[in-house]
Amino acid sequence: MTDTPALPLEERNLLRAALNGPLLDQDPIQVGLCLRLCGRRLLQRAGAAALANGWRGSPHAFVLTREGWALLKAERQRKPLRRAG
Numbered sequence: 001m002t003d004t005p006a007l008p009l010e011e012r013n014l015l016r017a018a019l020n021g022p023l024l025d026q027d028p029i030q031v032g033l034c035l036r037l038c039g040r041r042l043l044q045r046a047g048a049a050a051l052a053n054g055w056r057g058s059p060h061a062f063v064l065t066r067e068g069w070a071l072l073k074a075e076r077q078r079k080p081l082r083r084a085g
Contacts, residue, residue, distance in 0.1 A: 011037055012075075015068055022046055022061035034062040042068035 007015075014033050017023060023043070025031045037043040046061040064072075 015042060015064070015072055018043060018062065018064045018068065019072065022058075022063045024058060024061050037068070038062070040067075041065055042071060 011033055014023065014030065014037065023030065023034055025034070034043055038045070042065060043062045044065050045059070046063050047059050
């Protein structure tokens with residue numbers, strides 16, 4: 001798994017955006033970043049598996065993988081908690 005600091009800010013922001021839903025391939029720069037994240041196994045194409053699970057969007061969209069979820073979860077847990085009072 002890739003460490004979070006090793007990812008550029010644009011790629012981290014793309015992973016966070018993938019939490020809200022599949023990333024559509026509209027912008028060529030975004031597609032390039034998504035493909036780079038696919039190479040790191042943090043994103044994957046939606047494809048037939050997503051369609052079989054009931055998603056009716058583009059099969060060319062990008063969704064998070066388990067490794068992507070784990071990376072974002074680890075990043076959230078690393079942040080210090082704020083203390084009240």
